[in-house]
Amino acid sequence: MPADQLPLRTIERTTVVLGVAAVAAAGLLWGPRGMVAAGVGAGLSVANFWVLRRLGARAVARVEAGASAGQAVTLVLSLAVKMLLLFGLVWFAVRQIGLPVLPFTLGMSVFVAAIFLGGLYLGPQSRKVPPAGPPGGGAEPTINNEN
Secondary structure, three states: OHHHHHHHHHHHHHHHHOOOOOOOHHHHHHHHHHOOOOHHHHHHHHHHHHHHHHHHHHHHHHOOOOOOHHHHHHHHHHHHHHHHHHHHHHHHHHHOOOOOOHHHHHEEEEEEEEHHHHHHHHHHOOOOOOOOOOOOHHHHHOOOOOO
């Protein structure tokens, strides 16, 4: 796995782990019906990130290959379709199937929590921009202590 994919992979795994924890917590708080709702929410959250990660990787690859503006519009449209599909699935799960909203929301929120925790964990070690050097861009300043 390329090193630049490690942060996304870590967030993806954290989403799955938090999803399992959310399902267990919902089972304790709301019983089997809450467990199912949290499981559906967590499943949608994991699937959303999975698709988002692949669309993002495709966008980066296209930009690196010198993509045109038309290709960028295609990517934006695919992201819009993904969001509309997600909204439709959330509506269907809550309104048509009748899943309880609170445990479902707990399951859906694991992606946000995974980004937060992943950022805390990965922040110090995934710096992409090297730290700035001293002003002037020259060598380190020296101190002359010849008194």
